[in-house]
């Protein structure tokens with residue numbers, strides 16, 4: 001098998017369109033809800049965002065906390081809070097809707113109160129943004145289904161303008177994921193591939209899998225032993241993938257290793273949390289670089 005070591009760079013035309021769309025909608029929203037991935041709280045945040053939404057009220061939801069190491073997530077929360085950010089951990093697939101809506105209410109209370117003083121009942125509009133695959137649509141859908149159950153509203157009414165009513169006074173706007181034009185940091189770019197924010201087909205899947213297996217040796221060696229039955233953690237490069245194939249019995253005719261199967265299953269098991277709660281980056285030493 002040959003492994004391609006290409007540079008990951010991905011900014012299709014529709015992303016530029018997405019950026020324009022977000023900029024247009026920004027004027028109409030009271031709050032920006034940014035979502036990032038708890039396994040990658042720094043690198044799954046779009047660095048362009050600060051410029052785009054300066055002056056807007058914003059809140060950060062760290063999602064997929066079920067897939068990340070809880071202690072590491074706590075440390076990220078402390079770092080972001082120490083920098084003055086409003087940040088809350090969530091698990092969108094199992095969202096606590098009351099708590100989540102309470103956070104949004106708290107963030108927009110001042111606007112609602114001011115309007116109330118003038119005798120106006122303010123309808124709050126919040127835009128949900130983030131890189132692809134962080135759980136934007138899941139969060140909105142789960143909050144919406146919770147509200148349907150509570151209000152007896154009819155399901156399945158798709159709104160053409162994508163605004164989704166969550167409560168009588170709150171609407172959320174789902175948006176397409178947005179990456180930034182230059183993925184300068186290749187290590188971060190690779191990690192964005194692992195969490196599925198960059199499509200697999202723009203990079204070499206075997207390079208992706210090998211680099212993930214190498215990372216697991218450092219951050220989650222137990223998962224290699226228990227899940228893939230790799231005993232010798234000193235294996236490197238293709239040797240590591242061979243060991244995984246042997247461990248799980250992924251063999252083709254003639255005892256050749258089934259690398260295709262290996263790549264797809266390793267990535268799938270990592271993404272679905274079967275390898276454990278694994279954080280891919282840590283807050284220590286990040287203060288200067290996180291804006």
Ligand SMILES: Nc1nc2c(ncn2[C@@H]2O[C@H](COP(=O)(O)OP(=O)(O)O)[C@@H](O)[C@H]2O)c(=O)[nH]1
Nearest residue numbers: 063064066091092093132133134135136137138
């Ligand atoms: N384990 C886990 N998976 C999640 C969570 N939130 C979303 N997902 C999954 O992540 C994938 C992408 O979610 P989606 O809402 O489409 O992301 P979007 O691209 O940001 O809209 C889906 O397979 C979701 O089921 C979460 O809190 N935990």
Ligand SMILES: [Mg+2]
Nearest residue numbers: 136137175176
């Ligand atoms: Mg979506």
